[in-house]
Amino acid sequence: MERLINQFMNADNLYSLLDFIREKPYLHIGNKHLSTLYYTINGYRLYCLHNKIDENLIPEWNSFHDFVAKELGFYESTSGYRNMILEKCNFEEEKALVEFYKLFDLFRKS
Numbered sequence: 001m002e003r004l005i006n007q008f009m010n011a012d013n014l015y016s017l018l019d020f021i022r023e024k025p026y027l028h029i030g031n032k033h034l035s036t037l038y039y040t041i042n043g044y045r046l047y048c049l050h051n052k053i054d055e056n057l058i059p060e061w062n063s064f065h066d067f068v069a070k071e072l073g074f075y076e077s078t079s080g081y082r083n084m085i086l087e088k089c090n091f092e093e094e095k096a097l098v099e100f101y102k103l104f105d106l107f108r109k110s
Helices: 002-009 014-023 025-029 034-050 061-072 080-088 093-109
Strands: none
Touching: 014 025, 014 034, 014 093, 025 034, 034 080, 034 093, 061 080, 061 093, 080 093
């Protein structure tokens, strides 16, 4: 268990953390729900902000909301990626998690 916690806490950046979680979401975040992943991401980003960690992510994570809006045909990204993906997946959390990772992969290639 300690090894698992160390891997989770020592992710190089948000993108490597998301890749790590993708392998076994139920083990790493407790279920296969997009909302749980969303809150995990927010906690990680808060940790980085509090500790003044600049990840220099390419593409920049903040643009993921707009990317998702465009890909899913939303007029704007105000509701955020989580809500847009959930809406398109009929609010089915596990289906939304799969869709998140599809969009995340496309985003990283952009």
